[in-house]
Every structure is written in C-alpha cells, then in structure tokens.
Amino acid sequence: MATLAFPDFGRRGDGVEELTITDPRTGELVGTLRCATDGELRQAIDGARIAQALWAQTPAETRGRLLREAAEVLAEHVDELAELNCRETGRNETDARAGVLAGVDTLRQYAELGPVHRGHSLAGVSTASDYTRFEPRGVAIVVTPWNDPVAVACGLIGAAIVTGNAVVHKPSERCPHLGQRLGSLLTSVLPADVIQTVTGGPEVGARLVGDPLVDVVAHVGSSSSGRAIARLAGLSGAHVVRENGGNDALLIDSGLDPAWCAREAARGAFTNSGQLCTAVERVYVHRELADEFIAELSAIAAKLNDDHELAPLVDERMRAQVDEQVQDALEHGARALVGGEPDRRPGCYYPATVLVGCTPEMAIMREETFGPVAPIQVVEDFDEGLIAAGDDRYGLSATVLTPQIAHAELAIAELPVGTIKINNVFGGAPGGSAHPRRDSGAGYGYGPELLDEMSIAKVVHLAAPGGRADG
Template sequence: MNVQTGFAQDVRVDFTGPYRHAINGALVDSAGSFEVFNPATDEVVAHAPNASRDQVEQAIAAAKAAQPGWAALSQDERGAYIAAYADALDAHKQELITLLTTEQGKPRHSMATTEVEYAIFWVREVAKRRLEDEVIEDTPEHTVKVAHTPLGVVGAITPWNFPVLLGLWKIAPCLVTGNTMVMKPSPYTPLCTLRFGEIAQQVFPAGVLNVVAGGNEQGAWLTEHPDIAKISFTGSTATGRKVMASSSCNLKRITLELGGNDPAILLPGTDYKPLIPTLFDAAYGNSGQWCIAVKRLYVHESLYDDFLRDFVAHAAEKTVGNGMDPNTDLGPIQNKMQYGKLKDLFADVKAQGLSVPLGGEIPDGPGNFVPITIVDNPPKDSRVVREEPFGPILPIIKWSDLDEVVRDANDTEFGLAASVWGPDRDTAIGVANRLEAGTVWVNEIHIHGIDIPFGGHKQSGMGVENGQEGLKEFTNTKTYMFRK
C-alpha cells in the first residue's frame, strides 16, 4: 500500500448526485440501481447503485490488500488520518444534515443536526483513543505482555434509523485499531453513507474504507465471506440471528447491537413534572425509531392519574410533519415496511379495545406519518407491551408492587437499556441493580460517551461498542511471554 504523507485539504463532494460505490479509492457505478424515497413525500429522491457480486468481491479484496500497510502505521499516524476525515466531514456538515432529513425523515433543525454533529465529534474523539500493551508480569526472570492486534477486514452493516451516527460509530474504532472496512448501509438510507464513503476516498489510502450499497443479498455476501474477519451489525434481533448464523462459516468475530423493549420505572414520590419533556423525548425521539427508546413506561399508582393527564397534555402539543419544516417535532416513519408493521399494531390496539387517550388512528395520505399515540394501562400480555414497536406509540402502565414491576420489566427477550426515576438515589440504584439490561440510567437517560461501553444483554445483542472494551472488539488479544 502506498502510504500517503499528507491529507486532502479541500475535499469537495457534489451532494446532488449521482451516487456511486467507493471501492479501492475510486467511485464505481453499477449496472443496476434501486430507488431511494423521501418518507415525508413518498417521492423518489435518488437512485443508489446496486452492487454486483463482483463489486463486493473487489471491495473485500481491496480492503484485504490495504490492511497490512494500514496496520503497519503507528496509532498516531492512523489517528491523524481519522482526524482529517472528521475535518472533511465537517466541511460538508450542512449538506449531510439536509441529505439525512431527505432520506431518513428526522427533523433537520433538531434530530438530524444533532446526529451529524455528534457523529463528527465522535470520529474526532475516537481518533485520539489508543490501545496500549498491558504488562501482566515483569520480574527479573520473566515478562508477560498482552497486545491487541488488528483482526483484518471488517464488514459493517448499518441501519436506517441513525445511518450517519451508527455508520461513523463503526468506522472510527475499526480504523484506529488497524483494521480496514467494507461498509454496507441499509437500502432505505444509503445516500449519506455513500457520500461519506466518497469523502473517505479523498482522505484515506486506497482500500482502507470501502462502501457498497445494496440489500439483503449484499449483506449476506459480506457475512459469508471467508476474508471478512469480523461483522459489526446494528439492526433487528431477527436479522441479527441470521447474521450470527451466516458469520459462523469462518468463526467471524461479531458485534451485534439489536432490538430493545426498554422499560422506565417511576418510583413513588417522584417529582415527575420536570421530567415529562425528558421522558417524552426518550420515548418519541426520532419518532420512536431507536433501539434505546423508552418503550414501556411504568408509573406508580400514587402518581399514575396525574402523570397520565400531564403527559398526554404535553404530547398533544407536539407536531408530526415533514422534517424540513422547522415547526416539526417528529418526522415520518422511515420506510413502508415499518409503517405497515405499525398499522398492524395500531389495528391490534383498536381490536383489543385498549384505552387510547391520544392518537391511535393512522391517517391516509402521502408520507409515512404516524400520530403520537399513548396507550393507557394495557394488559401486560398485550402486543403493545410485549413487542418492540419502533414507532411513536407508548404504553403507560400502572404499578403498585415493586417486586412485580421489576419482574414485568425483566419479562422480555430483550435487555438493551432501562431507566429508574425516584426521589431517593439509593433506592433507585437498588432497583437498577435488579434490571436485566446492558445500560441502566438512574434519574437521567440516553447519556452516552466515547469512553462508556454500550451493549445489550439477552437477545439485544452481543459484544459492546465504545470505550476501551469497544476498541478491543476490533482486535485479537495476543499474549507474549519472554524468559529473560
């Protein structure tokens, strides 16, 4: 690999199209393409290239050829490239924000801006992180040292709900630890990823970061390929099971960040009124389309009636609309598949005769718009409680017995995150300790950090992202022993 000595200082990209794969430092067309829709209007906004089998093979081969030279660079040298990539992305921040709203639907002035800015910040910060060798034993006679060596080529498959953040969340730690990557974005939201793949070709050495677009077929080519050493996947639990099975062909390392049905528990005596905006955003942010959204809200019976009244009043003030409208609070559902699943769930809520103090009827018309919906104290075995809706619908559930509500909160195949809210910190922490989840927040929610590990329990995933543990997920542990 020809290691560059400088970086592109003026990275220019035309965001209007056409869109191409990024393979081995070049932009590549495909014979076939697929339509990309604006979920607020149902209009086709672009055509994305549909990678052939040969193009996926070329991307993997390029990453494999580039990896030894990339790994031979020092961590500081790789970090400098990644920092330059953050600068190049930042130069196109406004275009990325607009494109994100166009293909994903989230409001440009809020969620889309936050996602892009946070993702670029994340890349810049991860560029500074290092994995140092660990000395386990060092005596006059003997030394034991543990090093963390690159895996090789990583295949990354990203979802449609946070395509920019979760894409860059994978790229930066993968590259800083000496691996190369082939990334495939969701076919519902490929455009931003193709653009930051294009930007990468002007910053990194050829083959270090490759981006190919397509659907399930292209994803399977990555997971099955013997030259892919690791798959980093974010998506549904059902698809995660398929990824895990497919990756077993050569015992790939895998990181799976999957679904969730996250509970939030309000303890008696909680001063809930200041928390309502936070809890609303935690449940309905991105129109409920995130794995760590509050999806079951358990409120103690002493607070329940007043809380429900005030929460409904707050939610009723919010606006669902086109994400390009600055008055929009929540955008549309991103794709017709998920929109159809929500229509089916809403029909079940209606058929079961559940109490719905807000929303409940999905209107006809262009765009995948679903109203903010609250379900009042549904039975614990109802679908709206048992399933992950991935949309703007929230069951609020009354509880009286602490042991029972903890059992109910844990009674799920998922274990991604949870939160506990209460006036006494020690009591709330005691409840948090009993919850089966990879992350539990107490009197706060959705706090993340570059150095904070994130991963799920049970069927919410395998492995962790972020922190030193997340960096190590992209490495092999290698133990050296020296007799002096």
C-alpha cells in the same frame, strides 16, 4: 395523498438490482442506486485484505492523524450530509445535523484513543519480558442502520480503521445515498481500499458477512438481522459485535411530580418519532400518580400532534409495522387517549400516541415498536413494576424514575439490561460502554472498549537463549 414506498428493489434490463429511495416527507424521488454485484463484493473484500496488510504496518500515530483529517473533511460537509439524511430518512434538520456532528466528534475521539490503545506488561521471571499486544483483526464488515446513520457509522468505522483494520461498509438500504457520500468523503483522505462502501439490501449484507475472508463483523440494527448475522459469522469464525433492538422500559415510582415524569416519558417515547434504539417502548407507572401522569403525557402528545412537530417515520413499511402493533393493542382492550391511527397528511407520518389499559400479552408491550407510541401499564407498587420491566427478551437499556435510593439500587441490581438510567431517560457521561443482553446484541458497540473488539490480543514471552527459567 402521495404514493410512498419503502426502499424498492428492482432489476434493470441487464438483471442488475437497483434500489430506489423516496422522501418519507413528500414521496418525492431521492434517487436510484445500483446494488453491488457478487463480483464487486468479491473485489471489495479482496481489495480490503490487500490494503489491510499495508495499513496494519502504518504507525498508530499516522493512522490517528489520518482519521483526524477525515473528521475535518466531514466537518466541512455537515450541511450536505444532514440534508441527505433528511431526504432519505425524514429526520428533522436539527437532529440530522446533530447526528453528523456527533459522527465528526466520534472520529476525533478515536483518532486520539487509537494511538494510545495498548496491551499490558505481565509479571513473569526477572530475566524475561512478558506482555500482551493488540493487533488488528483484519477485514471488518460494518453494517449500519438508518436512524442515526452518520454517528453510528463513524463510531464503528473509526474504531476499526484506527486499530489497523480495513473496512467494507454497507449502509442501510434506507439511506444508501448518504452512506455512499460518507464513504466518498472518508476515502478522499484514507489510503485506497482501507474503507469501501457497497450498496444493497439484506442479500448483499449476507454475502459480505458470510465470506470466509472476513475477520470481524460489526452490526447495529434489528434483532432479527443481528441473529442472522451471528449465524452466518458462526460458520466463518468471524468475531461479531452487534447492538440490536430494544424494548426499553420506563418504570415510574410513587412520590414524584407527575408533570416531570410525563415530560421524561415524552422525551423517551417521542424523540425522533420513537425511532431510537434506546427509546422508551413501554411504561409502568405507580397507581398513586397514574391519573395525573397520563393526563399530562396525553396533553404533551396532543400538542405535538397539533403543532405537527414529529418527523415522519422512515418509510411506509415502518409506519405499517407501528400501526399494526397499535391496532393489535386496541383490539385486545387497550384505549388510545391520543393518536392511534396513521396521520392523514401526505408522507409517512404517525401521530404521538398514548395507549392505556395495556397488558403484558400485547405485542406492543413485548416487541420493539420503533414509533412514537407510549403504551402504559399501571402497577400497584414498585416491586410489581420492577418485575414487569425485567420480564423481557431484550436487554438494551431501561430508565427508572424514583425518589428512593433503595429503589434505585434495587433496579440497578435486578434489571437485566446493559444500560440503566436513573431519573433521566437520555442521561449518561461520555465514554460509557455496555454489553447489551439477550436479543439486544453482544459485545461493546461503542466507547473506548470498541477498540478492544476491533483488535485481537497476543501474549508474548520473550527470553534470552540459555536463560534460567526461574529467573
């Protein structure tokens, strides 16, 4: 078996840290990049502050036009960016390409939304004008993940830039080559230092976030990283937007087709090998259809494994974390009907796994797994499942499969999550934006409302000298 490693930090002879990336499919070397030094980070933030002052004065229409041009440049390099994604994260070619195209579309959307982002007129005295106006916050630090790196980065960067901010972007240390190439394509269109990309791990991110000249921080990633970022930004006063981990529940009611429920559960748990923030992480199924549902889901998982359809996990560290949770569940009484141990093929593969006999005390039911695992707990009725689904420290999203509108309405009202999906694990109209709850983050991390997060409101009262205060 090839020797595989998660991103490896080393030091050159001159003491500069380096980041080495291997392909999670084969273990082959992708490349080595030098991490940004303290001096380079200082230069990046100072350069962003200077550039932002000029960029903020650029008409919104011009900012939108340049962002639209940047989107077209990315569209010309879809295949190149998708290939880098495959090599660094192991994502399959179809999904990687779709992620880049989603990033292109996101830039186009913000290019249109930015110029019409505006304040409100206020009802004041008749002889004065009262209104609010949005202004850019200033220097934005954008810290993005590896599991959908282009789409997420384009959303945060696009919203920040079109509202007049300058961005210093730190892509995940698991896909730095992709992050650097994305940055170089954007900078080929935008003015100097409006967007800069720096390479490094958590230490680089911490130095960026904690800088007193930073005005806003946008982070998509783990909850532990998000909490650390919030603490650092609390000292500097920077505004923080973060979409973090989830432990999303799937609640399956009685009176449904077990085969359809199994297909929905498989989509939610196994898509992108479970490496999605809104993946199904725990399943609560009504006893009435539990046996048939479990049999159908196990058959789907077994076929995925037999056909080798799942992409690898991003690196050996992630595979070890997934397996640790699975083995903990097995040691505490769960049973693996399918999968349950690392794939023996070369690469960071983990099989689609179906666990039954799971209980609330198990780590796999309490923590985000981020792997292709469907842990199942059988419940006696809908109310028991609803209580169990809501008993969680995360609050990103949840899915409910039910034929009863009353149960759907109850779940919508009771589940403490930012997004709830009824009868479709990945459904949703464009433009929807939610506040994640609890350990899943804070603020609008996407959608039109992200423009508000990247802006700061000012109230204006404009009166003529000597005018009457009462109008």
